Amino acid sequence: MHTYRGNIHIHSCYSDGTGSIKEIAEAAASAGLDYIIITDHETVTGIKDEAVYNGVVVLVGSEINRKHSHYLAFNIDQTIGSNEDNPQEVIDQVSKAGGFGAIAHPFEKGSAYIEKGKAYPWIKWPVFRFQGLEIWNYTSHWRGRFPSSLKTLYCFFLNRSAAMDGPSSDCLKLWDCYNRSGHRIFGIGGSDAHASLYRLGPLKVTIFTYNYIFRTINTYIYMEEELSSDFPRAKAQIYKALQEGHSFLSYDILHPAAGFLFYGLSNDRIILPGSELDYEENIELRVKSPYRRSLIRVILDGKLFLEAKTDDISFKPAVPGVYRVEVYYRPLMGHPRPWIYANPIYVKTYFPR
Numbered sequence: 001m002h003t004y005r006g007n008i009h010i011h012s013c014y015s016d017g018t019g020s021i022k023e024i025a026e027a028a029a030s031a032g033l034d035y036i037i038i039t040d041h042e043t044v045t046g047i048k049d050e051a052v053y054n055g056v057v058v059l060v061g062s063e064i065n066r067k068h069s070h071y072l073a074f075n076i077d078q079t080i081g082s083n084e085d086n087p088q089e090v091i092d093q094v095s096k097a098g099g100f101g102a103i104a105h106p107f108e109k110g111s112a113y114i115e116k117g118k119a120y121p122w123i124k125w126p127v128f129r130f131q132g133l134e135i136w137n138y139t140s141h142w143r144g145r146f147p148s149s150l151k152t153l154y155c156f157f158l159n160r161s162a163a164m165d166g167p168s169s170d171c172l173k174l175w176d177c178y179n180r181s182g183h184r185i186f187g188i189g190g191s192d193a194h195a196s197l198y199r200l201g202p203l204k205v206t207i208f209t210y211n212y213i214f215r216t217i218n219t220y221i222y223m224e225e226e227l228s229s230d231f232p233r234a235k236a237q238i239y240k241a242l243q244e245g246h247s248f249l250s251y252d253i254l255h256p257a258a259g260f261l262f263y264g265l266s267n268d269r270i271i272l273p274g275s276e277l278d279y280e281e282n283i284e285l286r287v288k289s290p291y292r293r294s295l296i297r298v299i300l301d302g303k304l305f306l307e308a309k310t311d312d313i314s315f316k317p318a319v320p321g322v323y324r325v326e327v328y329y330r331p332l333m334g335h336p337r338p339w340i341y342a343n344p345i346y347v348k349t350y351f352p353r
Helices: 021-030 045-049 087-096 139-141 149-157 169-180 231-243
Strands: 004-009 035-038 051-053 056-060 062-064 073-074 100-103 132-137 188-191 196-200 205-207 217-223 249-252 259-264 269-271 274-281 286-289 294-300 303-309 312-315 321-329 338-347
Touching: 004 188, 021 035, 021 045, 021 051, 021 149, 045 056, 045 338, 051 231, 056 231, 073 087, 087 100, 087 312, 100 286, 132 139, 132 294, 139 188, 149 338, 169 274, 188 217, 188 231, 188 249, 188 312, 259 274, 286 294, 286 321, 303 312, 303 338
Parallel strands: 004 035, 035 056, 100 132, 132 188, 274 338
Antiparallel strands: 004 217, 051 056, 062 073, 073 100, 196 205, 217 249, 249 338, 259 269, 259 286, 286 312, 294 303, 294 321, 321 338
């Protein structure tokens, strides 16, 4: 099994970001990423720049809709028009174009101290036939977190990780609800990178440079084969892994998540996250964290099934259901911090022939 680290939901100068795709790729290479996905607003202009840059596979999708109900579209080669009044139509148009997508920052909140309270939540429910959900978005997470300008400035300049207290409970509940009802929704982490330039009095400050933000919330993919050096092949591999949910997301500033494993075993066959596993006597689920002081939580159909302060557990599923994993980072002092969220393994009722 091979693991590759990437950053999803990035804006370039083709929309409201400040960097060229080449500059963004250089920042990604400096951060040690294996792939990135540019998602400029309502355009796929950057698709002409798709390539492998210094070992980083650069892919281009799009973020559709502006005022609300943002949708990340992947593996498309044409611009899909916005439709905020009927975002289901956007979802369906992406699928018709041969792509797939994820709902972006569905429960985003605003703060009077950040862009005058702007927020871009998803407001049209229910929707169906989408494939993914952005579970944790770094830039979006900052909105609505601070009751005062003083605390905003303190966290931005002195303690940025203090703002990152995990995905919203509403988003996790939504994810679990869709999955246990049979919709099979994969989760991703996003950065929403813009590297925007702001003026603070006499100072000009770049809010979250690409180089910095590529070290925050990343999405790791599992692949059974090595990532190809041939661009078209690598593109297909990455999109296949994402669409099938063979992935997990991590807040890497706490600790790099390379080495994290969540998989099933059935007759010596490895079952990756996002896959189905028949419920039989000999099946087993395993979790391995790369950090010794971890708190591992196993969630079954949206409820806590197992919790252990360890870096390595294995267990037999008690019943059929949707099993996903959360890992909390346990510092030497202080409370455990939300860190890793893995896509589910779907343990299905077994009907022998």
